Amino acid sequence: MTADRTQGVKQSLxxxxxxxxxxxxxxxxxxxxxxxxxxxxxxxxxxDVLVEKSEPFNQTQVIQAKRNAPDNKVSSSDIQQYASLQHQVPEADTVIVVTTSEFSAPANNRASVLNVKLVNGDTLLRIIDELDAYDLVEDYTGNTAEGTVQEQETEEDIESVDVVDNSEVQADDEMSTSEAIFAVLQGLVALGIVLFIVFLIIRTLFL
Incomplete structure (x- = not known):
């Protein structure tokens, strides 16, 4: 999974x-x-979410989903609060906190003490990639990682074309300027030749 692809999914979610x-x-x-x-x-x-399965044995998990901005980390006080959710579901085996961002260092420590499982943004993206669940991402966000990368590449291509076009315009401008200067010099030389011929004629007539 490329960095651009990962970034596209994380931003979308x-x-x-x-x-x-x-x-x-x-x-x-x-x-x-x-x-x-x-x-x-x-x-x-x-x-937020209750999940269960009976194979290979009965399991129940309580999930707290935190859709956070990348710079909004889940704190230790959040973990303390979410850990108590297990008491509301006696058959629950564990509490899982899933976020699109990260957990603070104190939050990681608190989760270890309280046996709360953590899934940060990078782990979530790895799960999506392992399951090849990009169609699910598209269903909820309206675009896929591939689409995001293609858009970025398209923007880069457009910028490249603009740079090339600007370079060509600059080259054309420089060529036009050079041609104009050359034409002026040719005119001056021709004028000088004409004046010299006139001077010789006048000199011949009066000598």
Whole structure:
């Protein structure tokens, strides 16, 4: 997965509605073989997504989805709050926090103590890539990583064409200027020759 492709997916996911991101995470976990349920906005009590599967044994996970801007890290106080969500679902095995951004260093430490699993932006992108779930990204964002990269390449191509065209225009301008100067010099030389001939004629007549 190239850096441009990764950046395109991250930017797209960071710009969607937070509730859409919750649905995206639920669908992504279904791609991983889980049954998922996005809780109601008014009744979730802080829980965004519940996922379950029965193979190879019964498992239940509580997922908190955080669609954050790249510079908005999840804090340790957030982790402390999300860890308590497990008490609302007694059968839950673990709490997972999924974000498009990063976790602060204290948040990572707190998660380790409270046994909260963390999925940052880079890990999320790796999951998408491993599942080849770019069609899912397109469904929620309206564009794919490939489309983003192609747009960037198209913009670069246009800029390259502009640079070439400008260079050609500059070259044409320089050529026109040189031709004009050369024409003026030719005219001056011709005028000098004419004046010299006139001078010789006058001199012959009067001597």
């Amino acid at each position: 960071s710009s969607i509605d937070p509730y859409q991101f919750e649905n995206f995470v639920a669908d992504l976990w279904e791609h991983r073989g889980w049954d998922s349920e996005v809780t109601s906005k008014s009744q979730d009590a802080g829980i």
